[in-house]
Amino acid sequence: MKITSNDIVLRPRFQLEITEVKEKVLAALEKSEKAPFLVKRIDEHIFIKFDQKENHFWSPQLHIEVEELDKKNSKIFGVFGPNPTLWTFFMFLHFGVATIFIILGIWAYSIASLGKPYVIQIGLMIIMLILWASFYIFGRIGRQKGKPQMKLLHQFLIDTLVELQH
Numbered sequence: 001m002k003i004t005s006n007d008i009v010l011r012p013r014f015q016l017e018i019t020e021v022k023e024k025v026l027a028a029l030e031k032s033e034k035a036p037f038l039v040k041r042i043d044e045h046i047f048i049k050f051d052q053k054e055n056h057f058w059s060p061q062l063h064i065e066v067e068e069l070d071k072k073n074s075k076i077f078g079v080f081g082p083n084p085t086l087w088t089f090f091m092f093l094h095f096g097v098a099t100i101f102i103i104l105g106i107w108a109y110s111i112a113s114l115g116k117p118y119v120i121q122i123g124l125m126i127i128m129l130i131l132w133a134s135f136y137i138f139g140r141i142g143r144q145k146g147k148p149q150m151k152l153l154h155q156f157l158i159d160t161l162v163e164l165q166h
Contacts (some may be wrong), residue, residue: 065077
């Protein structure tokens with residue numbers, strides 16, 4: 001198994017090669033639902049997440065894609081990620097802060113070109129940088145809180161694949 005060792009990565013990824021037919025792997029994963037995991041299949045994609053009882057704000061989900069290598073072997077691509085709604089919200093916040101930062105920079109440049117004081121604009125830009133850094137730190141803290149559940153999701157996947165091969 002190849003796990004990304006980069007500590008900065010927001011959505012850890014891994015790859016597995018398995019000596020099983022793609023459709024058999026997909027079917028086994030689809031039917032492997034055990035508490036507290038919920039398994040959903042869409043075409044060649046499997047989504048594994050936690051049920052409402054175990055789910056919290058930072059709960060991750062595991063997205064699995066199975067690709068056929070040849071007639072007897074398959075490759076599994078896994079990506080751990082946050083709830084898509086949470087991920088979209090965080091991206092919206094980051095892009096919003098970046099847009100405001102750029103607008104403030106343009107405003108500061110325009111004011112400076114006119115020879116007027118631009119302290120307010122620079123101050124607001126610094127606040128935007130602090131806000132962006134706090135979003136980043138908040139996301140990192142959330143990822144740390146979700147790490148135990150990422151390990152549970154990974155172990156669930158490995159256990160299911162071991163059962164499939166026996």
